[in-house]
Amino acid sequence: MQRIGLLEVTVVTLDGTDLFEIASPMVPNRDDPGSLVPIEVRARQIEINLNQVVAQALNPTASAAADLTPDGAEASLIQVKIDQVNDLPVLFVVLNDPSEPKSLLTVTDSDAQYHGISKVALAEQWQGILQQALDQAVESRQPGALGDRLRQAGLIVLGSLLLSLVLWGLWRILGWRKQILESRQTAGGSQLDLEVNAQSEPGRASLPSVMRYQMSLQQRLQLMSFLRWLLMCGLVFVWISALASVLYLFPQTRRYASTLFSTPLLLLATWFAAGFLNRLANLSIDRIAQAWENNELSTLDNIQHKAMRVSTITRAVKGFKTAVIYVLAILLVLQLLELAPASLLAFGAVAALALSFAAQNLVKDLVNGFLILLEDQYAIGDLVTMGSTTGIVENLNLRITQIRGEDGRLVTLPNSLIAQVDNLSRTWSRAIMTINVAYGTDVNQALVVIRETAQAMAQDPVWRSNILDPTEMLGVEDMTHAGLTILLWIRTQPLKQFLVAREFRRRLRLAFEQEGIAIGIPQQLLSGLNEQEVPAEGL
Missing domain, CATH: 3.30.70.100 (Alpha-Beta Plaits)
Known part of the structure; x- marks a missing residue:
């Protein structure tokens, strides 16, 4: 239901299919409508009338009466007619007994005002829509139509199974390929350590080649992960589409198909779009990082530090980017599902006010983390001392710094608490x-x-x-x-x-x-004692 000016508008449906829109004067107070009829009540009554007509048309008595016509031709079980009552067009249905027509709805002035045509023209338009919709509703409930739809449902399920097997097979193949690349990356990491620890002057050019090989493997691993994620999304989409298609075949379940294919599909599409943008942004960030390394990593004196700095900044940017994308996706879903009314917005404002006090330290963490990255104070892999903590920086983002100590403890420090940093591995x-x-x-x-x-x-x-x-x-x-x-x-x-x-x-x-050089030995000279005064057991 939506409000347009002083009118309220909603849709009349039959078997999950939208037929037309009706309009009524706005009801300010739903608890006390007075002489006004709420638009949802009117729409519900029209839909009840339509379903009753379909049920009566499927009655054997009505079917037998409709089989014979004056000219011997097959006639429709349902005849939609128009009549004038109190100067308003009324749509009614004639079944087996013309003397007992059943009223469906009345075309009101509000309907004509909303559609911008006369009441008679609107009634004739709705007459054709209702005639076709009722005939299809009756036909779809015949035994022969039911068998055809069961066969179609079987074909849909079979096709979905075959397509799922293909997608699952491709997913497994990419998984095997990913395992091979991961094993190569592990072997390449060991080779990189050997090159860094035991590199000789004649072979100084081999280290950049090993690092470029590692970068290439990382990009291929990300591509494999992205393709596997696409295949998994495709598999979920196939079965949601198959289930919705099967439900749409049968008039009794058609309205559930619309429900299944609206909110879940919206959530799936939003999740897919957010994930796609997130992974596409990851690939773009990696390409930019690779270009940065290729431009700046020209000497081996600071190659390790620059590589660690690029890795640190890349990880922090990826984490921040992921949070922004998924927060925007959640807000978009709330807006599309119309789940953000004034009450929810008011609650959100109160919650935001409460969080603003609780998130002061978080803001400090983010600002200090940004300054750490901007000023290049330290990076992942550096040996640092922060207060009483000394160790290797294992993780760094805009909020926290994690240090692995000598005894294996992982110490997590909020960036706002880091006042002084002793970097023991910068440059040399x-x-x-x-x-x-x-x-x-x-x-x-x-x-x-x-x-x-x-x-x-x-x-x-x-x-x-x-x-x-x-x-x-x-x-x-x-x-x-x-x-x-x-x-x-x-x-x-x-x-x-x-x-x-x-x-x-x-x-x-x-x-x-x-x-023959001896190490130092502490010496002590004792004086004032002679040999007779020193007990034997004390020597």
């Missing part, structure tokens, strides 16, 4: 080592051994790609009762300081043993 890292040697050691010899060990490690094909400066700082840091403390700084690639430090200590231990 540093391995800081203190070596304690005995006080009587030749300090110059010890410094030479340490320097030569560091330089030899920096020239090793396995480790030289990880070491930027083997002796950034080398010297005597302190002298204590335990001996001499020598400080060594080794500048490394990001996150490689721990690997380099462990390997250097192993090599230095062997070098000290070969040169």
Whole structure:
């Protein structure tokens, strides 16, 4: 029902098919209509009259009377006539007894005003519509028509089964292909780690090729996921269409077909459109990210950092984009289903006011997350310290940052709580080592051994790609009762300081043993005691 000016308009249906629109004066108060008849009551009464006529026409007595006509021709069971009552056209039906016509509806001034034609012309138009609709309703309920519709329903179900098997087979084939690509991606990731950890100077060009191969695999995986999603949507659409088509074949269930093919189809179409736009946007974002990497990732000095930054920004943009698309889709469905009346909007305003107070921290999180990405403070894969938490950034979006600690704990921090960040893996890292040697050691010899060990490690094909400066700082840091403390700084690639430090200590231990250099030992001198005063068991 809809209101147009001072008129209320609705549709009259028969067997789930819209026939025509009727109009009545607007009823301001449904609880107390007075002399006015609500439009939905009038429409319901007309539909009851039509269904009663169809039921009477299927009566064997009426069918037998309609089989014989004066000229021997087959006549219609139902005859729709027009008569004038109180200067208003009245549509009525004549069945087996012409002396007992059944009234269907009266064409009112409101009907003529809404359609813009005279009452007589409108009555003649409705007469033709009702005659055809009633004849089809009676014919569709005959035993022969029922058998034909059952055969059509069987064909629809069979066709849906065959089409479903085809779609399911394609879905399985794409699933197998996706598993193959995932195994290749896993193998490619292992190869990428080997290239990063043990890359030599003559083969420096192989790392970009491995990363480009990984990007290509990721795009193909996304394409496979997108195609499988399309096939699944197609499978759901096939069965909804088949069920609605079967219900539409039979007049008794035709109105359910319209219901099934309206709201569920709208929800399915909205879900499909939102998902399609979401995945299409993902592909576009990935293409832009790939172009960004191809333009900026030109050297290997910062290739890992730039790759991590692109990955971080891409993930955050995808999450924000997905939320926006599905929120807009929900609002669109509410509007199309007319589920947003004034009361719902008022409730939404109150809820929005309440959420505005509760979402203050959320807004702070989003703003701070945006600034983190904009200023490139850290990215996924960086080693950071935030307060008392130190670990690898495992996830970063506009709201939270997740850090995996050394003991495996996953710490989640809202971005609004991050006040200071110590990034331990930006551009380069540093391995800081203190070596304690005995006080009587030749300090110059010890410094030479340490320097030569560091330089030899920096020239090793396995480790030289990880070491930027083997002796950034080398010297005597302190002298204590335990001996001499020598400080060594080794500048490394990001996150490689721990690997380099462990390997250097192993090599230095062997070098000290070969040169006869002893490590520092704490010493303590006791005086004022002679040999007789010290008990034997105390020695």
